[in-house]
Amino acid sequence: MTLHVENPGRSAVAAVIGLGSMGFGMAQALKRAGLAVVGYDVAPAAVARFIAEGGRGASTLGEAVRDADIVVSVVVNAVQTEAVLFGPEGIASVMKPGAVFISSATMDPAIARDLAQRVEALGFHYLDAPISGGAAKAAKGELTIMASGSARAFAAARPALDAMAAKVYELGDAAGTGAAFKMINQLLAGVHIAAACEAISFAAKQDLNLEKVYEVITASAGNSWMFENRIPHVLAGDYTPLSAIEIFVKDLGIVQDMARAERYPVPLVAAALQMYLAASGAGMGRDDDSSLARLYAQLSGAQLPGTIKA
């Protein structure tokens, strides 16, 4: 692996901001690829866990990024990303000159463009790089990254991209394009989960054999990546959160806001978002997003495997 960093004689130093289920795995993948990794999280327990597994931790944002050639931000949303950069302890004033900020949070493309402009004005590089693939792929360094940014941002980020991703889509030289692609994916993913749950609980309402429904649909034109991936959770009655309802409350909310601003109608997104909101309001916000099937069942009297009825 060629490291396109300022000082080619040493390993790149990477700071990972946010050691949640995705960030923790990404930090591990970076370390495994030979980068010097410093981890930081607002929760000291997350930092302690990273240290316990052989990582180097930081107790402040500034300490984390002081020596970093590459800063990988794995926080939840645009607000947290802006706080990391420009908040009271924001790193924009203490990053190394020429460092690259890799932003992986899902956000409105307009905000990504704004953040990039402000970061670049201070002499840093910005890579708009939303991620896809889940925690297991993060830990294996097999994420999909939808990236856009300047050639220099890509070059500076390359060692980290190589370490974290199985596939990097290079989507252009302007920040915001990566974010826009991610939002198209989230639009479809969020609607497909809701459709899968609407369908499987409707099948349950009709007392169909749900295992057979799964077998037939996954071999038919009604199939989706999400139906195939999420419905097994419903068949097992296991709503342990691999990805929570609240993720799509957030992401379909972003899509709906973007679409409203652009005067673009999104009736399917709007309908799906209402179901995620209802699931959250009914107490399932932190459960797996396949909990929409439980919501449909509760609203109709359909009997799902292992469903605990409210």
Place this chain on the structure above:
Amino acid sequence: MTLHVENPGRSAVAAVIGLGSMGFGMAQALKRAGLAVVGYDVAPAAVARFIAEGGRGASTLGEAVRDADIVVSVVVNAVQTEAVLFGPEGIASVMKPGAVFISSATMDPAIARDLAQRVEALGFHYLDAPISGGAAKAAKGELTIMASGSARAFAAARPALDAMAAKVYELGDAAGTGAAFKMINQLLAGVHIAAACEAISFAAKQDLNLEKVYEVITASAGNSWMFENRIPHVLAGDYTPLSAIEIFVKDLGIVQDMARAERYPVPLVAAALQMYLAASGAGMGRDDDSSLARLYAQLSGAQLPGTIKA
């Protein structure tokens, strides 16, 4: 192939009622498999075309089914199916004793159950056997059939099923179950087409590279069978109907009616159906169902490849 028919010494005789894009191909597949096939359609031109390609045609329903061990009904909906059986020229009074009626129209399971009961009361067999796969697979004898019915109905239908389908799901001994599985598939298929079109035109509204969107999404968690299959029509600007908008006006209408009767909420189906209705109302009812992308473009000013703007 073993023919489980009344007179094992000769080929089974099959009548195909409805020689549209699906029925014509199914009749050809039956003929190729060695069955004696008689074709009938309300449109004499369709019968003439079948005769021109070496088939045997009938000029009335009664003539078509008089000698048939197997009647394959490939009409559009439940109303036409009932008319074929019990209308003024209905075949229920003239079918051969012990013949099997294979019903392939997509319909409300309750209607399938009712038709089966009436047909069986007259001494015939009824196989509830909705089809999936499109005209090309019909012609090749490679359909998917979601079938339910008595063991005797399956046995009598077997030579035709073997000839027409690559895969026959045997879903139980009661008519209605095949129809119910098909409706679950149509629910998902109809919502996924609408979601695909909502997404691709939203990408166009943001001036994203649509070929790249297709590449990224088909490799991501946002993918669906329908996105992968239909979006190439949009990218080519080709709305030649492989499956028309009106099909989903019909099928999502059936789902919505079933769900209303069962007090089951279907907000995604409802949202998608409104878009199909709007596309039909805007003059695209007979165009390809991917025309929903054009509708979204017209409603938002998004520019699609080759779109002729209203």
